Amino acid sequence: MGFFSKLKEGLKKTKDNIGKKFFSAFSGRALDDEFYDSLEEAMLTADMGVTATEQILDEFKDEVYKNKITDPEKAKDLLKRIMVDSISYEIPDYDYPLVILLAGVNGVGKTTAVGKLANHFRSMGKSVVVAAADTFRAAASDQLEVWAERAGVRIIKHQEGSDPASVVFDAISSAKARRDDVILVDTAGRLHNKKNLMDELRKIHKVIIRELPEADYRSYIVLDATTGQNALAQVEIFAEAVDIDGIILTKLDGTAKGGVVMAISAEQEIPVVFVGVGEQIDDLLPFNPEEFVDAIFE
Amino acid sequence: MAFDNLSEKLNHVFSKMREKGKLTDLEVKQAMREIRVALLEADVNYQVAKDFINTVSEKASGEDILKGLNSTQQVIKIVNDELISLMGSTHSKLVVADRPPTVIMMCGLQGAGKTTMCGKLSQTLKKQNKKVLLSACDVYRPAAIKQLQIVGEKVKTPVFTEGQINPVKIAKDALDEAKKQGAEVLIIDTAGRLHIDEKLMQELLDIKSAVKPDEILLVVDSMTGQDAVNVADTFNKQLDITGVILTKLDGDTRGGAALSIKAVTGKPIKFIGSGEKMDDIEPFYPDRMASRILGMGDVMTLIEKAQEAFSEEEAIKLQKKMKNNSFTLQDYLNQLESVRKMGGIGKLMQMIPGFGGKISEDDIDESKIAKTKAIILSMTPEERNNPDIIKASRRKRIAAGSGTTIQDVNQLLKQFDMSKEMMRRVSKNGMRGMKFPF
Known part of the structure; x- marks a missing residue:
């Protein structure tokens, strides 16, 4: 199943909600205040946030005025284009050996995303090792172990409570010895104690750079699509510890809209790289902005 | 702490108002616009925010004006009162069954924090000298049972498991076991599920009719955005939940969900979880939370x-x-x-x-x-x-x-x-x- 159909399926319920709102906005006859109000409502309900909504609407209004657009269909295409543009980025291809570090707050689905990523690279014919560097949450490494088994990849894990950086060190050593292509690092989710989290992440970050300087190294933040404007704060906090190269947006199979991605883009230039659309191991797909926006509208 | 951001923004609006003392209609309107943005940025549901602003505006310009206060104080008081009524005006306690065990069923989306909350709830009940039994009915997520066992160990509460078999049977057997052990409270941990997953929602209904819980508590991540009300509303319509527990109300949480859920479902928020330690749980008091949001502190807690x-x-x-x-x-x-x-x-x-x-x-x-x-x-x-x-x-x-x-x-x-x-x-x-x- 391709990105589009899966996402569409996932966003089916979403459509009932926001899609309907967009639809009713564009089915009005005139592009008047009422029209803009209902657009605003649809966008805010999609978690796009006040700032992004205002920015996008301002640009939209400008273009409508400049190009003297009166046809709702044309206006819709224009709005779509502006939304797509706001989340489109150039993403460099992967080089191998590749290290991907996954960070995020509790319960967003980091461990599951690591499992799915492992499967993704495995099915591309790459050899993969996963590092269970969430040594904090009860049974986190057991959970990752099940995913590693499903994906058919190796796992490096230590005991609960041990130093996460040492897990990463061991995973890198092991990957070097076996010439693995991809190392995936699962980390603990934590928000309340920022200092610890940052120190821990920085330490892991240092170990990766020191031990595998030649690797293509990316750090991704995992965001739950149901998260609201708090996602902005999450990105901000994690960006203080590591350079965030991308977002993995999980749980897009619910009724949530994931519109917060646009709120993030309005403030920082961080692309979405993957989206999670289900519970199966192959339910992780590369992100495609056009199809993402299309799926919201249709 | 929760609501900081909202609190900061509201206080900013208020202090601007205070400089003026008396407010013109236009200034009230401007303040309402700013409050609306503050609410939306805190993830308060769009419709709830709209209704809130309408009610406050109406009362602020209507006959409800109290004598002896200047307009600024009036508006702040109205905002405060409306916040409290949004969140429910009184604290609602856990229901206790006439004949023990009291059965509590936890439910919610994936990653909301159900398993951790089971441990925190046990800890609270144990402090009241209650004998608790935990039951592991999440048979889907890898290592979920083990996580509950580790949590149970931390709070010194036994955990009833039967491995990955039919969760309805586990729940039933757990109830028998609770009776046998003379446990006063049975807490049932269930798997996280999407509210639109009909098959899994049916499973919850089956557990419900098998063990007839006294409390069905929906666990909601307080970082949830606009979708929070959809989720809560669907769970409520299907299961007729008895209350809500908000988790992860720490860090930079803005907690707008707290303001919206009660308004939409009519079901009270009973507890809030705000940290990673098993003691990090508080009963929810709407009036105290409103005070915190308005930056007036919470001396009672x-x-x-x-x-x-x-x-x-x-x-x-x-x-x-x-x-x-x-x-x-x-x-x-x-x-x-x-x-x-x-x-x-x-x-x-x-x-x-x-x-x-x-x-x-x-x-x-x-x-x-x-x-x-x-x-x-x-x-x-x-x-x-x-x-x-x-x-x-x-x-x-x-x-x-x-x-x-x-x-x-x-x-x-x-x-x-x-x-x-x-x-x-x-x-x-x-x-x-x-x-x-x-």
Whole structure:
């Protein structure tokens, strides 16, 4: 199943909600205040946030005025284009050996995303090792172990409570010895104690750079699509510890809209790289902005 | 702490209003616009925010105006009252079954924090001397059962498991086991599921009809955005939930979900979870939360937390010590421990009127407290009781023993002297009610 159909399926319920709102906005006859109000409502309900909504609407209004657009269909295409543009980025291809570090707050689905990523690279014919560097949450490494088994990849894990950086060190050593292509690092989710989290992440970050300087190294933040404007704060906090190269947006199979991605883009230039659309191991797909926006509208 | 951001923004609007004193209609409108943005940025549901603003505007310009207050105070009061009524006006306790065990079923989306909350809830109930049994009915997520077992171990509560078989059967068997053990409360942990997953929602209905829970609690991640009300509404319509638990109300959570869920479902928020320790759970009081949001502090919760950490006896003893100047470094150490038990200084500061929103947990360096503890722990009992004997060579030893420097030790001793002097003065001048030893 391709990105589009899966996402569409996932966003089916979403459509009932926001899609309907967009639809009713564009089915009005005139592009008047009422029209803009209902657009605003649809966008805010999609978690796009006040700032992004205002920015996008301002640009939209400008273009409508400049190009003297009166046809709702044309206006819709224009709005779509502006939304797509706001989340489109150039993403460099992967080089191998590749290290991907996954960070995020509790319960967003980091461990599951690591499992799915492992499967993704495995099915591309790459050899993969996963590092269970969430040594904090009860049974986190057991959970990752099940995913590693499903994906058919190796796992490096230590005991609960041990130093996460040492897990990463061991995973890198092991990957070097076996010439693995991809190392995936699962980390603990934590928000309340920022200092610890940052120190821990920085330490892991240092170990990766020191031990595998030649690797293509990316750090991704995992965001739950149901998260609201708090996602902005999450990105901000994690960006203080590591350079965030991308977002993995999980749980897009619910009724949530994931519109917060646009709120993030309005403030920082961080692309979405993957989206999670289900519970199966192959339910992780590369992100495609056009199809993402299309799926919201249709 | 939760709501900081909202609190900050609202206070900003209010302080702008205060500069004016009396407000024109236009200024009220402008303020309402700003409050609306603050609510939306805190993830309050679009419709709820709209209704909220309409109600407040109506009351602010209508006949409800109280005499004797200036317009600014009126508007703030109206906002406060409406916030409370949004969140439900009274605290609702857990239902207790006429004949034990009381059965509590937890449900919610994936990653909301159900399993952790099961542990926290057990901890709370155990503090009330209740015998609790936990039951692991999440048979889908890898290692979920093990996670509950580890959590159960932490709170010293038995966990009933039957492996990955039909969760309805596990729930039924757990109920039999609870009766057999004479447990007063049975808490059933279920798998996270999407509210639109009909098959899994049916499973919850089956568990419900099999064990007839007294409480069906929906666990909601407080970072959820606009979708929170859809989720809560669907769970409620299908299962007729009895209440809501909000999790992860710490860090930078803005908690707009808290404001919206009650409004949409009509079901009360019963507890809030705000940290990673098993003690990090609080009963939810709408009025106190509204006070916190408006930056007016939450003295009631503070006092309760203090009562939990100190016994009355200890407090009296401490007061005496403060009065006759016999407060020692050992007492100081005990107090640091108690403050930690109460959730750390950062959390406490949020509840003090006037501090709400002004101090974030980041501003307080917990590592400094750890250092202080290390230094005191490196002293002999004699030194702790009589710090005057700590001269150069002892200082050197203490610094080496605690991994600090002599300057650190000096600073601590100086600070201790100063606070002792302050305590003496305070207790002499008889500041009644100054029972808090910090």
